Amino acid sequence: MTTSDPDRPVTIRTRAELDEYLTESDRVLVMVRTEGCAICQSMEPILDNVVRATDATVLVFNPREDLDAVAAFDVRSTPTFLLFVDGELVDRRADGFVPTAALVEFVEDG
Structure with a gap:
């Protein structure tokens, strides 16, 4: 596993990670993102808030190196938020910018 600052989202590049x-x-x-995605960039401080407000591990995934993951998770736009509980995909959002309170609620209620 990649060593990371527990107070920041972790960037991953492959499905194996x-x-x-x-x-x-x-x-x-x-958060599945792509380079040059302005909304994705605007979500970075929101993700920092989610890390501090929840006990979830927060990952940023640019699947450019692992395009099979795009198909596996049916990602059609960025950003797409995938919520996993106990290793299972339980919910997703792909509706653009999500404010802190709404994203925290998504994580906690999922």
Whole structure:
């Protein structure tokens, strides 16, 4: 697993890295993003807030190196938020910018 600052989202690049986090964390929020996505960039401080407000592991995934993950999770736009609980995908959002309170609620209620 990638060593990281626990107060910041962790950037991953492959499905294998994602799978490792899913086996080690009970609740994982993944933001699937692409380079140059302005909304994705605007979500970065929101993700920092989610890290501080919840016990979820927060990952940022640019699947450019692992395009099979895009198909596996049916990602059609960015950002897409995937919520995993106990290793299982339980919810998703792909509706653009999400304010802190709404994203925290998504993580906690999922």
